[in-house]
Every structure is written in structure tokens, then in C-alpha cells.
Amino acid sequence: MATRSFLKQWKILHQASVFQGTCMRTSNPMEHASTSLTLRPTFVRVSKCNSFEMASCFRHYHDGRPRGPLWRGKKLIGKEALFVILGMKRFKDDEDKLHKFIATHGLRLLKMDMIAVLTELERQEHVSLALMMFKVMQKQDWYKPDAFLYKDLIIALARSKKMDEVLQLWESMRKENLFPDSQTYTEVIRGFLSSGSPADAMNVYEDMKNSPDPPDELPFRILLKGLLPHPILRNKVKQDFEEIFPDSNIYDPPQEIFGTR
Template sequence: MVMRTLFCWRTFNSSISVLQVLLKPLTSHAFYCKPSLGESYQKEAIFLLQRLYHDGRPRGPLWRGKKLIGKEALFVIQGLKRFKENEEKLDKFTKLHVLRLLKMDKIAVLNELERQEEVGLAFKMFNIIKKENWYKPDVYVYKDLVVALARRQKMEEAMRVWESLKGDELFPDSQTYAEVIRGFLRYGSPADAMNIYEDMKKSPYPPEELPFRILLKGLLPHPLLRNRVKQDFLELFPERHIYDPLEETFGMQ
């Protein structure tokens, strides 16, 4: 039955595009053989035609999950990941393929590298984008990169991005402050976490609880620093409760 269906397809004028064939009902063309074939055989014929006329695009989850990423951007992402351990090949690949990408492709590459937690490559891509004539400081671009670097505990790179953000006179949101503070506390650098906290206090946006609570928990081994944060927290949120392990355990006032 499949061979019979294919024979019917061959009798159709080959000059009509595959797209036209798929869009129009099968019963409207002269190549439609017999109604007895039924709907199941019509679907089978369409499936076979789709396999014969492959348009070259990736199929399956890879394509459906990355519809906004062009083929050039996907090629660049794969190449950057392939050569990330070889600085010489990475620089050569960057000059040949990355620099010639269009604006939206470069942004798509940056976002996808962040999503895949390839933060070293994302940091490199961010520096490339900053040198473009069309680049304008965007707090959300900074935020995504800083959060990605902080979560991977790449704090030196995170601070470079942070200083660049401050240089552009931008202020991130509470989530960004919280992630960077958490990153420094995990990295074992409470002094840097406090520096970020001081920057947060200068922000024009209203303060939120999350960064304070992360600091209060992370600074338990550092009571002097914790007391400073605690006083600020009680002034800003007088109705909120702070869990103090020593007070709860030993009844200290």
C-alpha cells in the first residue's frame, strides 16, 4: 500500500513545491488516487514526503528548545565549548567566527552560554559584546552574567563585571545582590560580601529582606559584622523576627 501511495506522488508535477503540497488538502489535487486509501494512508504519505524532502534544520528537542538561536550561533556555541581548553585555538576561532556574528546572534550566544553554565565562555563573550559600537549598558545583561558567575563561584570575574556595572552607574535588583552576597560567603570572603552590602545600601530601590537574611545566616561566625547587618535590618523591618542561635539556645538577651 505504501508503494502504491508513492506511485501516486510521483505522478504529480515535480515543479510544485513541497510546502504547497503539505498546505493544500490532498483531495484537491489530481494525484489523489482513491478515497479508499483513507486518512491513515494520507498521513503516511505526508510523513514519507517529509523524510524525502529534509530542509536541513535540526529536528527534535534540540531545535524546538532553541528556536530563537540561529544556525551560526549554534555553530559558534559548539566551537567555543570545543576549544575552551586551548587558548590559542579559542582565540583563532573567535576571530574567524565569533566577531563576524550579527548583534542578535551574539546576544543569543551569551544567553545560551549562561544557561549552560559555561560562565568562563560567557564572560569572554560579554567582553566581546562590550566592544561593539551598538552596545549600550543594560542592567539585565549585567545581572544575568553576575548571577551566573556567582553561582559558579567565579568571584574574581563576577567582581570585574560588578565594577563595570558600577562604572555605568547601574543598580541591580535585590536578587542580584542576594546571589553575589551568597557567592562571596560560599567563597569564604565575608569582607567582599559586606562590600556588596554597602553598595546595596546606596541603591535607589527599596530594600528587600532576602539579601539581609542571607548575610545574617552567612555571618554567624563573624558576630561583629553580623551585628551591623542586624541593626540595619531591625531599622528597616521592625516587625520581622531574626533567628539568633545563641539567644535561642542559651536565653541570652
């Protein structure tokens, strides 16, 4: 609109200057010179003003679409997947309506849309809904055991302190002969320790030692720190740590802190 207005004003001024020039050919040359001198500054001034307004109009122009990563991120999720995500969040407090909605709309999703729903619910920390979608995925014909699907969901549940659900997924994963990686062991051990379940943390630790992948130092150090109030369990982990990582050091705080000498 600003460009069209600028061109229209320029055309009017140009036609006026041509008309005045034609008229001045039959009039006094001095008057023609004085008229052209008075006309040029006006034309320059209008041109500068309109160009400034046009530039400012372009700067503030917005077509209503989202900008940047938000728009690109939304495009990665299909309309059907977004509809299911919004519906599950809407009926999350009504179990009957939630199950009916999933049976009506969730089961109709394609494989990639189901994975997109699962990933987005994990990102938004709706971990209970994500677990429900994962169970729906396990019943599909195309489903194959995947350690990475388990990993993301288990970590999301552990960070939300939903350790009962973590145990269910852990048992399901072991039945499918899948072993988690070091990051998954670390987050689950940290989750059990922070929730006050050192025995469950030790069970995960024993499972980690039987894993085909070599363990990392981080889950050991988290256990050594979290088991400070439990010296018997801590000494067992400490001995294993010294055998597996002989070149690493362990910080042992004074025993008087915990009342044992």
C-alpha cells in the same frame, strides 16, 4: 506507502468482484450467490487488516525532525551563532586557538546573534566563555550599558563560584552607573559567603544600601545566616534590618553554639 498499498489492494479486489459479477450473470444464480457470500467476508477481513496496519504505520511514522521545544529552541538561534558556540566550546582548552576563532568568526556576528551566544553559553554553564563573549560585545559600536546583561552573567558566575570574575564585572557595572536588582545582590552575597569571603559580602551589602531601589528582606536574611560565625558583622546587619523592617522578626540561635556568652 501503507495508504498506497491499501488502495492498490482495494482496487484489485473491486475489479475482481466486478469481473466475477459479470461472469455470474450468464451462470447459475445460486452459484453467483454463493460466490458473493464467500467473497464479502474476505474483502471485509482484508479491509480491517490493512486499516489496522495503516493506522499502526501512521503511529510509528517519523520524518527525522526534532519534536517539541527542542526544535523551536534551536530555530531561535541562527546557524552562525550555533557555529560560534560549538567552536568556542571546542577550543576552550586552547587559549590561542580560542582567541583566533573569536577574532575570525565571533566578531562577524550580528547584535542578536552575539546576545544569543552569550545567553546559550550561560544556560550551558560555560561561564568563562560567556564572559569572553560579553567582553567582545562591550567593544562593539552598538553596545549600550544594560543591567540585565550584567545580571544574568553575574548570577551565572556567582553560582559557579567564580567570584574573582564577579568582582571584575561588579566594578565594570558600577563604572557604567548601573545598579543591580535585589536578586543579583542576593546571589552575589550568597556566593561570597559560600566561598568564605564575608568581607566581600559586606562590601556588596554596603553597595546595596546605597542603591536607589529599596532593599528586600532576602539578602538581609542570607547575610544574617551566613554571618553567624562573625557576631560583630552580624550585629551591624541586624541593626540595619530592624530599622528597615521593624515589623519582621529575626531568629537568633543560642550564643553557646558559637562559644560566646
